[in-house]
Amino acid sequence: MLAIENVSRTFSGGSTGFKNINLSVQQGKVIGILGTSGCGKSTLLRVLSGLDQEYHGHVKIDEEHVEAVHEKIGMIFQEPRLLPWLNVIDNVSLGLKNDAQKKAKAAEYLSAVGLDGFEKHFPKDLSGGMAQRVAIARALVTAPEILLLDEPFSALDAFTKMQLQELLLSIWQKFQSTILLVTHDIDEALYLCDRIIILRGQPGEVYHSINLNEPRPRARGDAALARTKEKIINLLDLSTNG
Numbered sequence: 118m119l120a121i122e123n124v125s126r127t128f129s130g131g132s133t134g135f136k137n138i139n140l141s142v143q144q145g146k147v148i149g150i151l152g153t154s155g156c157g158k159s160t161l162l163r164v165l166s167g168l169d170q171e172y173h174g175h176v177k178i179d180e181e182h183v184e185a186v187h188e189k190i191g192m193i194f195q196e197p198r199l200l201p202w203l204n205v206i207d208n209v210s211l212g213l214k215n216d217a218q219k220k221a222k223a224a225e226y227l228s229a230v231g232l233d234g235f236e237k238h239f240p241k242d243l244s245g246g247m248a249q250r251v252a253i254a255r256a257l258v259t260a261p262e263i264l265l266l267d268e269p270f271s272a273l274d275a276f277t278k279m280q281l282q283e284l285l286l287s288i289w290q291k292f293q294s295t296i297l298l299v300t301h302d303i304d305e306a307l308y309l310c311d312r313i314i315i316l317r318g319q320p321g322e323v324y325h326s327i328n329l330n331e332p333r334p335r336a337r338g339d340a341a342l343a344r345t346k347e348k349i350i351n352l353l354d355l356s357t358n359g
Contacts, residue, residue, distance in 0.1 A: 124174030156321030
């Protein structure tokens with residue numbers, strides 16, 4: 118279980134970032150984090166990943182305090198961030214320590230994201246969607262318990278975005294990772310998540326939490342989800358500071 122206890126990280130004299138975040142996430146759940154620009158969503162993921170350690174409060178995984186980059190946490194960014202001088206399989210296996218198993222394990226995860234046969238390609242030879250699949254495989258290959266995603270599909274066209282949303286669900290079903298997804302896309306959060314956390318203000322605070330009980334796979338045009346979307350839009354409009 119991931120526990121976030123009274124965590125704050127602010128900048129600019131306390132006017133940006135987030136403050137007083139309290140959140141418990143059960144193993145295997147998909148949690149969406151929504152909020153307008155500037156409310157600290159991406160900053161929260163950087164704190165949870167261990168990339169930003171200048172925060173107040175406590176972050177715990179299974180009651181263990183997290184104070185740095187942690188082997189139980191993987192992160193996927195908005196951009197794939199692949200190393201251009203390495204081919205696909207070397208990009209994926211970069212975080213593995215056991216040389217004897219690197220290639221076999223990387224190939225297994227490339228297969229999981231639908232990239233069999235692309236092991237020797239370089240990033241320049243990949244489409245945006247394919248590059249992001251490589252980034253997903255790279256994050257999964259170390260078998261993290263918790264996967265953090267910072268708007269991972271926002272730079273993609275609508276069709277590729279939907280394909281990768283389906284891929285993310287299939288990966289979640291296979292590996293049962295706990296997922297925290299930062300997104301600006303309300304439809305994406307409604308389609309993927311078990312719970313949506315809405316941040317409001319500058320610095321951002323938890324303003325509302327919505328549980329989604331609709332079974333998967335969900336219809337993208339589901340009437341109940343449409344009503345929830347309207348509710349979320351109204352909640353986001355309540356924020357005068359973004």
